Amino acid sequence: SAVISQKPSRDICQRGTSLTIQCQVDSQVTMMFWYRQQPGQSLTLIATANQGSEATYESGFVIDKFPISRPNLTFSTLTVSNMSPEDSSIYLCSGRGQGRYNEQFFGPGTRLTVL
């Protein structure tokens, strides 16, 4: 199984600033994703991180607000731009492996609080 690390694990930010979250996978994965989990809710897919090209965003999420990079197979970043209190959430990086069941694993998450 893939091991996924994220940093920072948590942060408290001021309104209007931006935060970049880093995600590192310990082995090659076929796909990488970014999810958001708001308090008491389930996971919502933000976008698919594509290696060397623009990410594919889900409805309700745009590149200007959530720019994503994936320069190689095992690393990706998500930036939360021009933050507001509504962006307070847990952001999770996820990777789909090459195992028998195409298992999808999750990083430990970044807990973001925007004041």
Add this chain to the structure above:
Amino acid sequence: GQNIDQPTEMTATEGAIVQINCTYQTSGFNGLFWYQQHAGEAPTFLSYNVLDGLEEKGRFSSFLSRSKGYSYLLLKELQMKDSASYLCAVIHDYKLSFGAGTTVTVRA
């Protein structure tokens, strides 16, 4: 749109069995996952079904009926540490979409 439904909460006694149902309507189907998530932690993989039938893995089993758009997760010999949220998730196209999760509380 995608629709994945599961009960919000379930309570059971230590040592008992609990069955968490999940129904789905998605644009395409390439498999169904069950995850366990403890409070403040990331989801951890429990099971994956792509063909109809039962997959057993220790105390946890998962069942799938593609024709009915239905799955269940069966937790046997419940332990206190099984108190967590259980998430049903469906792969459609290449994306994984989640249900709202079922919070299971195990009581002594």
